[in-house]
Amino acid sequence: MPYGDGMMAQLREPAIRTALPAERLTAVTFVLADIPEAETHAQQLLATQPNDAWQGLLVAIGKSGDLQGALWLQDLGGSAAMIWPPRLSAGIAENVAESLVAAALQLAERRDLQIVQALLNGDAQADTELLLRHEFRRLDDLAYLACVIDERHAAPWESSLTLTPVAENDEARLVAVVDATYQATLDLPELNNLRTAAEVLAEYRAAPQYDPRLWFLARHEQTDVGCLLLNDHTSLDQVELVYFGLIAQARGQRWGQELVRFAQQQAGKLGRRQLLLAVSAGNRPALNAYAATGFFAWQQRRTLVKFLRDKNSQAVSKS
Numbered sequence: 001m002p003y004g005d006g007m008m009a010q011l012r013e014p015a016i017r018t019a020l021p022a023e024r025l026t027a028v029t030f031v032l033a034d035i036p037e038a039e040t041h042a043q044q045l046l047a048t049q050p051n052d053a054w055q056g057l058l059v060a061i062g063k064s065g066d067l068q069g070a071l072w073l074q075d076l077g078g079s080a081a082m083i084w085p086p087r088l089s090a091g092i093a094e095n096v097a098e099s100l101v102a103a104a105l106q107l108a109e110r111r112d113l114q115i116v117q118a119l120l121n122g123d124a125q126a127d128t129e130l131l132l133r134h135e136f137r138r139l140d141d142l143a144y145l146a147c148v149i150d151e152r153h154a155a156p157w158e159s160s161l162t163l164t165p166v167a168e169n170d171e172a173r174l175v176a177v178v179d180a181t182y183q184a185t186l187d188l189p190e191l192n193n194l195r196t197a198a199e200v201l202a203e204y205r206a207a208p209q210y211d212p213r214l215w216f217l218a219r220h221e222q223t224d225v226g227c228l229l230l231n232d233h234t235s236l237d238q239v240e241l242v243y244f245g246l247i248a249q250a251r252g253q254r255w256g257q258e259l260v261r262f263a264q265q266q267a268g269k270l271g272r273r274q275l276l277l278a279v280s281a282g283n284r285p286a287l288n289a290y291a292a293t294g295f296f297a298w299q300q301r302r303t304l305v306k307f308l309r310d311k312n313s314q315a316v317s318k319s
Helices: 021-031 038-048 051-056 095-110 125-133 168-181 197-205 255-269 284-292
Strands: 015-018 057-061 067-077 080-088 115-121 142-148 162-165 215-220 223-233 238-246 274-280 296-307
Touching: 015 051, 015 095, 021 038, 021 057, 021 067, 021 080, 051 057, 051 067, 057 095, 067 095, 067 197, 080 095, 080 125, 095 115, 095 125, 115 125, 125 296, 142 284, 168 197, 168 215, 168 223, 168 238, 215 255, 223 255, 238 255, 255 274, 255 284, 274 284
Parallel strands: 080 115, 238 274
Antiparallel strands: 015 057, 057 067, 067 080, 115 296, 142 274, 142 296, 162 215, 215 223, 223 238
């Protein structure tokens, strides 16, 4: 049964449905309860996200119309979604959280999503256990790294690589390169073969900060060997390194560090204060390369993923 605006799920109590527009601020504030100044952040999200972003904002409503809990299934594009675990009003039984997660996964199935992921604080044991009960799998943690951009990054970039912005007619090349960079990767290898490279790129393009001028193909002697994808977060004074990778044959030549230095130079040209990225906490070669280029760790998150379908649209078997 669809969870459209005002449409109740067939549950005795509470009823699970999509939040009405008038309920969104309260519901999003619930979901962001662990973040300082949650209501302020909720207001910012409501002001910047498109209306259809809230189709996955689910609420649990009691008999008297009271909001007992909320959860957000955030569509990321590219057949993926992020689940923000449920938050409940004081005194509400934990089975309401179970019902919200179950409803979100039903919604994900109806939308034919392939992956639902969650990024949790390291101490979020209750959330972890809740999602594991719904057959999420825990993957390697994500380490969030940052680099302060200063005058050092204004030096000319020197490399045997050539980087050029991705043009409209380069899509096939970009998809092929990204697909090749997944081979033997140490960054969450469990995600390989679940979605096509084109679907992953569609997710990246769905970000509000997407700017094709900051997406680059890397070549060596007329051969595509990698890519570098950046987002400019102007309001935060930061550039995000969304993704970069090298094909297997191009690894081991310090080209990864050269791509990172190019990203730092681009951040400097944009006048941003920091360059941020996330990497699998178990990817030691990448962590060493980032440390060598001035990055430091500032946060670590648990990664949990529910695999719904593989890239051939076949249901993923339970294990």
